[in-house]
Amino acid sequence: MYYDVVIVGAGPGGAIAAKTLDDSNLSVCLIDAKPKEKIGEKICGDAIGKEFFDFLYEKINLEYPDEEVKDRIKGIKVFSPDRKTVFDVKTMNWGYMLDRPKFGQRLLRQIKNVCLMDNTKFTDFYEKGIIVERKENGVKNEKIECKIVIDASGFNAVVRKKVNDDGLMEKETGKDEFVVCYREIKKYNFEYPHHCHIYLSSKFSPGGYVWEFPEGDELNVGIGVLHPAQPKKYYEAYGKFRGEKFLNGEIINAGGGISPTRRPIDSLVAMHNGIGIILVGDAACQVNPIHGGGIGQSMRAGYFAGMTIKKIYERNGKDGTGKISIDDLWEYNSDYMKNYGGTIASLDLFRIFLQNLSDDEINSGMSAGLIQEGDLLKISEGEEINLSATEKIMRIARSIVILSTAKKLVYTVQKMKEVKELYRNYPSPGKFLTWKENVGRVYKDLRRHL
Template identity: 30%
Template sequence: MTEYDVVVVGAGPAGSTVASLLADRDLSVLLLDKDVFPRWKPCGGGLTIKTLNRYPYIKEIVDSYTYGGCVYSPSLKQYVSKTMEEPLIAMVSRSRFDDYLVRRAVEKGVIFQDNSKVLDIVVSSENVKIFLDNGEMYNSSLVIGADGFSSIVARKTKLLDSRRNVGICIVKETSISKEVLDEFYTEKRIAYIYPGLEGITGYTWVFPKRDMLNIGLIHYHRGENTSNYNLKKILVDLIYKLKEKKLLPLEVDDSDLKGGAVPVYPLDKTYSNRVILCGDAAGLINPLTGEGIYYAMASAENAADTVSEAFKKDDFSESSLSIYETRWKKDFGEDIGTIIPSSKIWRRDYEKLVEIVKRDPILTELLLQLITSQVSIKSIKGKILRRYLIASIFK
């Protein structure tokens, strides 16, 4: 079969989710990905609790839950920590998680083709033609780009020219016994954050899972010169410092580091004639933490509703598909817009910030809730600012 109602490019959480939802509505869907599945993606693998609440079926693939967090100052001399009764975030293995979502889509009737790199996309008034590197070509009424930061769909359809604002990440995941992880991070799997190391605009994380440890770094490049930052060296130096201080298991080394990039801001436009962009391809991400799975799956849901209506009207024009952007902005756009100014927190003096925050346990808890997306920034921004001001005045 070379003709489908919809071709989805990219089989991450956005692509698999929108493909599943469209198959539920009796549309023929081809899901393409350039990689061979299962595949691992550079990512911390944290799922917010609101993601689980909105998509409860993914609870069966959760690897572990994190019940607390600890934030260290760049000197590693000060820290603030908090443990909760309820989980702050859920952890998954991205290779298992993404593969699970793909298999779920296939069970619903989606045709999945991995190891299939898209070379070109040609949109006409009649259809969309998708050309692959193996010489194959597919026709569809509509194409959905869920193919990440460097989206070929966005580039070929002129929705993306270049990104000046990016998050550059380096990640390593190591298999470690549950007993060792219990010893270092307790059964509550406490997560550790190290912001502003060596002056970077971002943070390093250590995320313990059931029998794996994920350590990584993200640096937000917002148009400024970052050539002075050797991000790999910063992460490697931290690994050995933490091992010396017995804050990291000896099994973790500096081999097999993987790099990647994420967007920081949404694209100016996330649709055009016969085209919709979801998730990272559209720039939909939490600009404070870099978390994108919630926005990937939510934008996929918004896209499925829009595409379903387009087929009922037999109208795939830009005007018809514009409701997609209206939908995602109503769904979570306000949160992203409110978070963007707050993402400047990564430029702070962290020695001073940690010193101030540790004075107020309630402030610590509010910041944990914000970072883990348990509450909207709009609802607690005022409380955080007031408590931070009081804590900075009274020692």
């Protein structure tokens, strides 16, 4: 069996890579370990901004979600740990709350020419391609020859973990670079229709946050915590705090999940035995490290990955595909990192800043206005913020807690700017290791300072 491209994983990232390649004359295979009708099922907060659909509609004519939209969101409220300060963040556009299984199926329906192989699990590489295990016919160790593999397999990054590339693409990520989550969807008429609630609290969600997102007459509610804390235990404590009406809501669906919360893998591409490797979505850690949103981010990356492949084949011609090199693949690194990687990395630094603050520091920082509501939206969208309010507060701060938090914030914002500049100048392959060291230095500086 031969395909020019194999995409491992048919979640949002893999599906959009497939949709982008759908009109090419390449032979493309999209494999997923799940049976077709279960593709899209995932424990998730289900929230996504409309802007991702605007982008993908323009680029590849992707349909907007329709019957799978369970609710529309017009704002986010962020609560301080003592719940005395609430930031009311208006979204620029309406956001959607999605029924993820139905959404996954909508994405699949839009792929017409790519071959979908469900019940098919990537297990390893062989010298000319990949080895898969197929549930349907009980075949183990079936070989698929290919030139390029896209790893869109989610957090477990099954392909990335098998790549041998002399250190270009890290296999493992740090223990403090993901959150473990427990989530329920329950019958519950949320008190604040069309608003997502986020609650920062080390008591209920150390290193992460509690979310409550309305989905019509249901509520998507969950907790993310830093490993090795157990999210279910914290969730139970939160349920008691929330009260009887909440506890009595019928549970429709429950389960756990893991979300990466770090900068993207430093190189999203590599060569393994002459096979080109491209990472997309959670496998690439292309998730917003502050709120964990990754559906839109994965889809957008899937588009960039697909476009890079199309361009390689246009340049090299279909017959010249044996010549795929790291330089060909690098365009995806440059496009993605210069445009979005820097934003994710800067948010990662902000995540580290937040995780190093105590509840008291967050309470006093939020109530003193060290960060304004508008800043919060800017930060979450990766824009640079102007800290004049913070600097004024630093001059007049009477409390040591506020002064020290303000100083840390100013330093963090400076490092966020530095890291963005490094990503704007994402290097060529030959200068990659020096660039990586420079990024590492910014992280070290920040951690030392906090």
